[in-house]
Amino acid sequence: MRLSKLVGKRIKEIPKDAQTTSHILLVRGGYVRQVSTGIYTLLPLAKRIKSKVEAIIRQEMNNIDGQEILMPVVLPSELWEESGRLHTVGPELLRFSDRNKKEMILGMTHEEAVVHAVRTDINSYKQLPVMLYQIQTKYRDEARPRAGLIRVREFTMKDAYSFHTSQDCLCAYYQQVHDAYENIFKKIGFKNVVSIQSDPGMMGGNTSHEFMAIADCGEDTIFMSANGEYKANRDIAQSCLHHSIEKKLPLEKVHTPGKKTIDEVAKFLGVPTSKAGKAVFYADGNDNVIFVVIRGDIDVNEVKLKNYLNTQDLQFATDEQIRKIGCVSGYASPLNIDFEKTRVIFDQSAAKEFNLIVGANEEDYHYKNFNFSREMATVTDKIDTVDLAVVKEGEPCPVTGEPLVLKRGIEIGNIFQLGTKYTDSMGCSYLDQKGKSQTMIMGCYGIGVGRIIASVIEQSNDKFGPIWPFSIAPYHVHICAINSKKPEVKQAAENLYSKFLVEKIEVIYDDRTEKPGSMFNDADLIGVPLRIIISPKTLDRKEVEFKTRDGSRKEFIPLESITEFIKAEIDCRSQ
RNA sequence: CGGGGCGUAGCGCAGUCUGGCAGCGCGGCUGCUUUGGGAGCAGUAGGUCGCAGGUUCGAAUCCUGCCGCCCCGACCA
Numbered sequence: 001m002r003l004s005k006l007v008g009k010r011i012k013e014i015p016k017d018a019q020t021t022s023h024i025l026l027v028r029g030g031y032v033r034q035v036s037t038g039i040y041t042l043l044p045l046a047k048r049i050k051s052k053v054e055a056i057i058r059q060e061m062n063n064i065d066g067q068e069i070l071m072p073v074v075l076p077s078e079l080w081e082e083s084g085r086l087h088t089v090g091p092e093l094l095r096f097s098d099r100n101k102k103e104m105i106l107g108m109t110h111e112e113a114v115v116h117a118v119r120t121d122i123n124s125y126k127q128l129p130v131m132l133y134q135i136q137t138k139y140r141d142e143a144r145p146r147a148g149l150i151r152v153r154e155f156t157m158k159d160a161y162s163f164h165t166s167q168d169c170l171c172a173y174y175q176q177v178h179d180a181y182e183n184i185f186k187k188i189g190f191k192n193v194v195s196i197q198s199d200p201g202m203m204g205g206n207t208s209h210e211f212m213a214i215a216d217c218g219e220d221t222i223f224m225s226a227n228g229e230y231k232a233n234r235d236i237a238q239s240c241l242h243h244s245i246e247k248k249l250p251l252e253k254v255h256t257p258g259k260k261t262i263d264e265v266a267k268f269l270g271v272p273t274s275k276a277g278k279a280v281f282y283a284d285g286n287d288n289v290i291f292v293v294i295r296g297d298i299d300v301n302e303v304k305l306k307n308y309l310n311t312q313d314l315q316f317a318t319d320e321q322i323r324k325i326g327c328v329s330g331y332a333s334p335l336n337i338d339f340e341k342t343r344v345i346f347d348q349s350a351a352k353e354f355n356l357i358v359g360a361n362e363e364d365y366h367y368k369n370f371n372f373s374r375e376m377a378t379v380t381d382k383i384d385t386v387d388l389a390v391v392k393e394g395e396p397c398p399v400t401g402e403p404l405v406l407k408r409g410i411e412i413g414n415i416f417q418l419g420t421k422y423t424d425s426m427g428c429s430y431l432d433q434k435g436k437s438q439t440m441i442m443g444c445y446g447i448g449v450g451r452i453i454a455s456v457i458e459q460s461n462d463k464f465g466p467i468w469p470f471s472i473a474p475y476h477v478h479i480c481a482i483n484s485k486k487p488e489v490k491q492a493a494e495n496l497y498s499k500f501l502v503e504k505i506e507v508i509y510d511d512r513t514e515k516p517g518s519m520f521n522d523a524d525l526i527g528v529p530l531r532i533i534i535s536p537k538t539l540d541r542k543e544v545e546f547k548t549r550d551g552s553r554k555e556f557i558p559l560e561s562i563t564e565f566i567k568a569e570i571d572c573r574s575q
Numbered sequence: 576c577g578g579g580g581c582g583u584a585g586c587g588c589a590g591u592c593u594g595g596c597a598g599c600g601c602g603g604c605u606g607c608u609u610u611g612g613g614a615g616c617a618g619u620a621g622g623u624c625g626c627a628g629g630u631u632c633g634a635a636u637c638c639u640g641c642c643g644c645c646c647c648g649a650c651c652a
Contacts, residue, residue, distance in 0.1 A: 012601065012613065013587045017645055037644070092651065109652055143576075143650050151651085159652095208652090219651090414652070446652070464612095483610045517612040524612090535611065545611090 008043035022454035023148025038145025038153035077103035106139035133160035189469020212409030213455035239395035260330030281317035295349035333359035464524035482535035
């Protein structure tokens, strides 16, 4: 490719709309252009990178017996009606009607579509297990797209779906996909990707992992032990807090006039907030009130709570709802509660702590020295004790005991063991050896292609531009012809370029008559790993200069042997 | 959806408070000079000042409404 003809001009100024490194460099380098919020055109450089990423993914998916298909972007609502997601998924699902008033949607993920395909074409255990995948455009009507390609509305995703006759088979395959994903991210050239346990969320199912590219601009929070043995996202991370053993003191009612919040009560009684039991009330859509007790210095993790209650529908209870179950807002207490009217859940922190301050269920009064094991002894079977805590950086790791480290990450892939959530509701079954109809067991596996491009930049750049890993670089070699108005330079550069084309070397050739500074800056922005500089100076010595984008090498090579030299360099990087 | 910011040439911005010729830098095009880290000179093209309405002799500037874009939050397989 001649740089003079490449569509996508480099821009010197920092684009007004861009903040993150990858966004700035993708725009400045002429890789992408925004069309609307969260909607981008990929220009030739980005398209080449994307194709290379896809090729790596495709190879690994085929390696684990995946069969590539292509499902529609536009889908009839009926399919989503069948799975039930038409109503459970919020406004991020874009809905519209066609000219015949038929309700349609834009696919944000394709479980329904793939189940439709599988239930039509697979009906015997002999055809299972099977994995189908596609690399296809997805649309999600995101509330707030941001950071260039990292959070967008329209994007390309590799989504794969596997179908099994047993949970064991799914588990084994899940592990294969996990391994394939690690291969993919390694081949792409990421410096730092971790797989962490995650919350399955709206996808349903049990086990799931997220693959996180570690980057400061990432929107996900990851807790890790220093040695990396424990890794979990914010939604499910746990910590093991220390509880110093104390002598249980007698329960004592104290006057706390007007002190309603944890801070006020703790300060008034001269104890740290960790010695107070916080009462938090939630209500679901059916007016059921859930009474959560947690240590005063810890917040309730609503994702953990929703998962535990197996509901997505949960809000803070209103004062009215709290009153109805017989609690006094601000002085609510787990003591003497009517278990018929509310469900009580203790976070472990509050259950294990000694001599807590709790409410007295009476205006202006609290109790001192509440001890769960003593005060709740007769009703423990009516109380759930679970982990609902929001974990904070520095708390002890549940596995190693070291302080947890907080990192930011970009979710570039995820894998789920879905079970029968979709196959059940959509009637996706097969006949087993005995001729009996069985429901298929399903897994699904996604990778965000656009996010990968941005994430690689976040992990591999300098102040001049991206430093592409060889495997996904838009080109392998970049030729700069300096002072190409001189016929000998022009001639040598053109010769080399033609030769490279003949040798099928992926080359981009800066054939412009720019100043060297402009050419080098543009080359840095394009980020091609190998660079050849031809100038009057090098030609005087019958040489060209060879440089790597990462700055690790800079040497002069005889003009006559440069083609073989470059071929060898490419070979040893391709393997 | 809540809070904040922005919208003027392809890009980055000044001008808006205090109404009075549509500006600057980069980029583009032409010519000459220059060529190892974003060159110089000369010339030239490029505008619905986001849109609509209002106030005024006169609106980029003041008023009203709308739209778009960015950031924080809420939300998010």
